[in-house]
Amino acid sequence: MKRILAAAAVTAIALSATACGSGGDGDSGGKTKIVFSYWGSDSRQKLTESAIAAFEKKNPAIDVEGDFSDWDSYYEKLATKTAAGDAPDVMSIEIRGLAEYAGRGVLAELNGKVDTAGLDQDVLKAGQVGGKQYAIPTGVNAFPMIVNKKTLEKYGQKVPDDKTWTWDDYIAMSQEVTEKSGGDVWGTEYNENPAFLQIFAAQRGEQYYAGGKVALSEQTIKDWWALIKKIIDTKAGPGADEMLETGTKPDQALIGTNKSAFGSWWSNQLDTLTKGSGQELDLLRMPKAPGATTSGMFLQPAMYYTISSKTEEAAAAGKFVDFLVNDPEAGAILLSDRGLPTNAEVVTAIKGKLSPADQKVLAFMDAIKGDLSPISIPPKGAMEMEDILKRATDSVLFGKASPDQAAKTFLTEANNALSQ
Numbered sequence: 001m002k003r004i005l006a007a008a009a010v011t012a013i014a015l016s017a018t019a020c021g022s023g024g025d026g027d028s029g030g031k032t033k034i035v036f037s038y039w040g041s042d043s044r045q046k047l048t049e050s051a052i053a054a055f056e057k058k059n060p061a062i063d064v065e066g067d068f069s070d071w072d073s074y075y076e077k078l079a080t081k082t083a084a085g086d087a088p089d090v091m092s093i094e095i096r097g098l099a100e101y102a103g104r105g106v107l108a109e110l111n112g113k114v115d116t117a118g119l120d121q122d123v124l125k126a127g128q129v130g131g132k133q134y135a136i137p138t139g140v141n142a143f144p145m146i147v148n149k150k151t152l153e154k155y156g157q158k159v160p161d162d163k164t165w166t167w168d169d170y171i172a173m174s175q176e177v178t179e180k181s182g183g184d185v186w187g188t189e190y191n192e193n194p195a196f197l198q199i200f201a202a203q204r205g206e207q208y209y210a211g212g213k214v215a216l217s218e219q220t221i222k223d224w225w226a227l228i229k230k231i232i233d234t235k236a237g238p239g240a241d242e243m244l245e246t247g248t249k250p251d252q253a254l255i256g257t258n259k260s261a262f263g264s265w266w267s268n269q270l271d272t273l274t275k276g277s278g279q280e281l282d283l284l285r286m287p288k289a290p291g292a293t294t295s296g297m298f299l300q301p302a303m304y305y306t307i308s309s310k311t312e313e314a315a316a317a318g319k320f321v322d323f324l325v326n327d328p329e330a331g332a333i334l335l336s337d338r339g340l341p342t343n344a345e346v347v348t349a350i351k352g353k354l355s356p357a358d359q360k361v362l363a364f365m366d367a368i369k370g371d372l373s374p375i376s377i378p379p380k381g382a383m384e385m386e387d388i389l390k391r392a393t394d395s396v397l398f399g400k401a402s403p404d405q406a407a408k409t410f411l412t413e414a415n416n417a418l419s420q
Contacts, residue, residue: 030061032316037067037081037088039074041251044337051333055323062316075383082106087308089317093135094303095126095375096382101306102129103380108309109134113318118326120342126301126375136325137301139339141266142365142372143195144297145170145284146273151261155180162284167227170262170287174236177261188237188262189246189254190228192393194385195300196264200224202296202373203289212379214414218407225396225403232397240397251276267365268302268339271357281357283364285371298373302339336361381418388413 038048045068052064067088069077075097081087093101101107110116110133116124119136127135149159155177160169174187190196198208200220207215231237237260238246246252255263256276265273267283274281285295305321307314324330328349331341336358341347347362354362378385392410395401401409 031063032061032313033063033065034089034311034313034316034320035065035067036090036092036320037069037074037078038092039069039071040337047334047337051324051330054329054333055320058323058327058329059316059319062319064320082308085310087310089308089311089313090320091306091308092138092303093306095301096378096385098127098135098304099129099377099380100383102132102134105309107134108307108311108314110136110307110318110321113307113314114322115326118343118345120344123299123301123342123375126377127304129377135304135306136321137304137339137342138325139268139302139336139341140365141268141300141302141339142297142368143193143199143264143266143286143300144364144368145286146255146263146265146270147282147284148255148258148261148277148279149282150279151185151258152177155185155261157261159282160284160287162287165287166290167287171227171230171234171236174231174262175234178235178237185258186237186254186260187235188231189243189260190231190237191264192228192390193264194389195266195298197221197224197389198298199286199296200227200289202294202298203292205293207376209376209378209382209418213418214411216411218404218411221407221410222403225393225406228393228397240394244394255281266302267361268336270361271336271355274355274357283360285368294373295368295371296373297368297371299369299375301375340365379418381420384417385414388417 036052048066048068052066056062056064078091087106114136116133116136123137123140124133127133127137145162147159152159152173157173157176160173170188177185177187194208201208201216204220206217206220209215232239246254250256250265250269250272253263253265253273253276254260256273258277258279264286270281270283286297288295305324307317307321311317324334325341326343326346328346331343331346331350332353335350335354340362341350351362388410392406396403396406
């Protein structure tokens with residue numbers, strides 16, 4: 001993820017801008033026009049265009065213009081538009097940006113603008129800042145371990161009991177796969193996503209954030225790096241060079257190209273990984289530290305729909321968001337692309353249309369719901385966290401800094417970002 005808050009600082013200019021929201025050109029051609037910004041893959045763009053077409057058919061007086069970007073450029077583009085007083089009427093944001101954008105007055109309060117009665121009320125709270133509803137979760141995710149059971153069994157390993165397996169079990173099994181495959185398949189790939197560190201830390205009783213700061217201890221951060229280093233050093237997984245080439249996109253994942261038996265990814269990415277591998281993949285709880293009293297796993301909105309505080313077409317924008325989260329027709333088009341819907345009626349209506357992989361995700365989320373920690377909203381500045389953590393992690397894995405140095409640098413840079 002690129003450095004976002006250089007752009008987010010620019011967003012503050014929006015508060016003094018006098019221009020109107022994107023719908024400001026009003027009912028051009030007899031229609032009310034609204035702009036909807038979102039990021040993603042080509043497949044998401046196609047699904048979203050289909051959902052927009054369905055909405056426009058039901059609401060012929062409203063014209064929705066999709067403003068699509070790839071992930072790397074999305075927030076820079078959004079911040080620029082916001083600063084220019086040209087914010088999209090409906091904006092997609094993720095959880096790390098919620099406090100930032102709400103705190104800068106960019107987002108409208110949504111009470112009364114969107115029907116939320118049918119949504120999971122606990123998940124809905126994850127769109128609140130200071131007790132006010134600024135965002136509607138599109139759907140929910142978890143960050144589990146993905147496994148190719150056939151690959152595991154091919155190389156003499158049994159599928160683990162995911163209620164009891166440990167990090168050492170996971171590494172030992174992965175090491176065996178690498179060895180018995182003669183290096184043709186890695187036991188696992190690893191992921192530098194902050195979600196992995198958050199789970200690891202929670203098993204030690206530590207929160208990622210508390211009091212507007214990173215609450216992780218230096219020791220826990222260093223032990224997490226030691227875990228990744230052990231994966232590399234034991235040949236359970238590839239070295240840092242190969243993982244750097246693989247990147248963070250599921251269509252490049254080792255498990256999605258049948259080059260590893262394990263991999264950690266967001267649950268809504270299972271369908272993409274399964275299609276890429278052409279084989280059956282399954283979800284497991286993450287391994288635990290010995291003696292851990294919690295799995296550390298947590299529920300998280302895949303992303304949010306928000307409405308610009310500057311829009312002149314709040315009613316049309318609210319109607320569009322309402323359609324996306326509450327209408328079974330929208331659910332049948334979008335399915336799990338933005339996480340599994342939080343409207344129970346929509347889930348019931350589309351269940352038969354979900355792919356086998358998404359059916360697994362639905363069953364898995366139901367099975368682990370008692371193990372999940374509550375949703376926590378990261379503080380302002382958290383949008384930079386993935387970049388900061390990746391830089392620190394890579395500095396350790398490539399031998400450019402000692403774990404002691406890197407942990408101190410990470411905490412300093414992270415807390416500086418959170419204090420802006």
